Amino acid sequence: MPKVLISDAMDPRAAQIFRERGLEVDEITGKTKDELIAIIGDYDGLAIRSSTKVTKEVLAAATNLKVVGRAGIGVDNVDIPAASAQGVVVMNTPFGNSITTAEHAIALMFALARDLPEADKSTQAGKWEKNRFMGVEVTGKTLGLIGAGNIGSIVADRALGLKMKVVAYDPFLTPERAVEMGVEKATLDELLAKADFITLHTPLTDSTRNILSAENLAKTKKGVRIINCARGGLIDEAALKAALDSGHVAGAALDVFVTEPAKESPLFGTPGFISTPHLGASTNEAQVNVAIQVAEQMADYLMTGGVTNGLNVPSLSAEDAPKVKPYLALAEKLGSLVGQLAHDNLTKIAVELEGAAAELNSKPITGAVLAGLMRVYSDTVNMVNAPFLAKERGLEVREVRNDREGDYHTLIRVSVQTAQGERSVAGTLFANKEPRLVEIFGIKVEADLDGQMLYVVNEDAPGFIGRLGTTLGEAGVNIGTFHLGRRAAGGEAVLLLSVDQSVKPTLDKVQALPGVKTVKALSF
Structure with missing residues (x-):
């Protein structure tokens, strides 16, 4: 029976779902890094929120770990490259708190527009400073959207309902999708020059870190108001304070910070600044949703091999997993065969799917081929870390689909380039479930590989x-x-x-x- 550890506070439905699906589960929260290291070796799955740090050291001690599930979107607290190298699947729940986070961004936009926190504080102090708090309307204003993915698209929809104009910057936003969303696709510089409000909804990567730098803040319209409910580090906090102090930025609302928990910040106390303690996903509905989703996703993987919202392995639904499973067995055997027979000085590998196999998700099949092949080099390899190991060794991997049926209804061919030339093996499924070798290095031969x-x-x-x-x-x-x-x-x-x-x-x-x-x- 697979065993799961829930290491951060989570809605009780998560543990309930794990047990209903036949998994053993422990809820042990608040552990230090060393305490987690001491116990993590007993578990097949680790369910976390943002508090648990899944570092390289923790992963090294997690000798049985197969999956880490993050109840939420951000996975800054998980060392994904280390998890991939160890063959651990990392998944998140990107949709469970989307509406909640989008609504929080809209709420902060209104708070900035009408200076609500200061007005509340003043009124409750017995003052009646009606003339001090002169706000602005959002109707007719331009909202600049940095990131137009799931949450960003919800924010855009709400903003359009408020009769705002929405300008979006996202390298992956197609013109067709922009039209469908009702937004204007723009470059970052165009957005900075046009927006009355700017809200960020993009992950933190090398390309987005400090995307609102001092240089880019200087490009914004004077009097702009900025909201960040995405990730700390997207805004240069020191540059933002300077822009607030100078009056170039009229207001800023941050739900996230570079360092969290943010017990101190140069922004605290700055006029025009509003902050909340990472509340983007903090609604009853969102907490229940992400807990249910992470438990269902992890249970699917541990019990059936289905992968949903995988960050380091292709997604494979629980319904499709049984269909793909015999192909994975065939692919791994073919990879193992070619690895044992022609593993020296490999430079290229091609995985060709023919007939019925060509209709399947090729990524898991390729991962299984690489797992069989790379087992020559490592006895801990699996379909998660095999692509990582192949890349590390400079192996070029190519996938080919061929819808036509040849001599067999379904076929997988694995070809490798060696110093002696190309070598290939091919296999099929008998009765759609029994892996069978049908060709080796150009010679027809039928054999069980076992x-x-x-x-x-x-x-x-x-x-x-x-x-x-x-x-x-x-x-x-x-x-x-x-x-x-x-x-x-x-x-x-x-x-x-x-x-x-x-x-x-x-x-x-x-x-x-x-x-x-x-x-x-x-x-x-």
């Missing part, structure tokens, strides 16, 4: 099979199955034998038989 096997390339000549059987029999090796293929009569032949005992001690004797070119022990 257990311990002996691979022999020899000259096709009378009496060879008898001599091989005698040699193995004298060594006490029992043959389970026997598969033979050849290019042409009297030409090069291939033998694949499944055996009940290790053949490694007899390899030299087999190699010494007349006509033998290559001998290798294989393991699947």
Whole structure:
């Protein structure tokens, strides 16, 4: 039974769903890094929010960990490259708190427009400073949207309902999508020059860090108001304070900071500045939604192999996982075969899907091929970290789809480029579930790839099979199955034998038989 640790406070529905799905779950929150390291080795899954830091050290101690689920969007607290290298799936729940975060951004926009926090403080202090708090309307104003993804699109929809004009900057926003959203697609400089309000809804990456730098803040319209409910680090906080002090920026509202919890900041106390303690996802509805989603996603992965909202592995629905599973087994066996036979000096690998296989999600299949191939180099490799290991070794990976049916209804071909030229193997599924090798290095041969096997390339000549059987029999090796293929009569032949005992001690004797070119022990 897979075991899951919930290490941050989460709605009780999460633990309930894990148990209903047949998983064992512990709720242990508030642990220090060292305390987490001491216990994490017992768990297959780790469910977190923003408090738990899944560092390289934590992952190194998580010897059984298969998946980290973040109940929320941001995964700044997870070392994704380290997780990928260790073969741990990282997933988040990007849609569970989208409406809540978008509404918070709109709320902060109104708070800035009407100076609500200061007006509230003044009124409750017994003052009646009606003339002090002269606000601005949002109707007719231009909202600059930096990031037009899921949350940004909701903010745009709400802003359009308020009769605002929306200008959006997002490198991935297509003109067609902009028209569909009802927004004007713009460059960043165009947005900065036009916007009366700017709200940020983009992840924190190397390209977005300090996207509102001192230089870019200087490009904004005088009197602009800025809202950030996305990630700390998108705005240069020192530059923002200077812009507020100078009056160039009329107001700013931040829900997120570079350092959190933000116990102190140069922005605190600055006129025109409003702050909230990362409340973007803090509604009852959002907390329930993300807890339910992360539990369902993690349970799907641990119980069926389905991947939803994976950040370091392609998504694969729980419904599709059973269909793809036999292909993954075939792909891994083919990758393992080519890895064991032709793993030296590999520079390129191509995974070709033909017939029914071409209709499937190719990414998990390619990951499985690479997992089988890279097992030559690592005994902890899986389909999550295999692409990472392949890239680390400079291996060029190519995927090819071919919808036509050839000799088989469905086929996977794996080709590698070696110093000796291209080598390829191909396999199919019998009865849509049984992996079967059908070609090896251009020679037709049907074989199950299972257990311990002996691979022999020899000259096709009378009496060879008898001599091989005698040699193995004298060594006490029992043959389970026997598969033979050849290019042409009297030409090069291939033998694949499944055996009940290790053949490694007899390899030299087999190699010494007349006509033998290559001998290798294989393991699947």
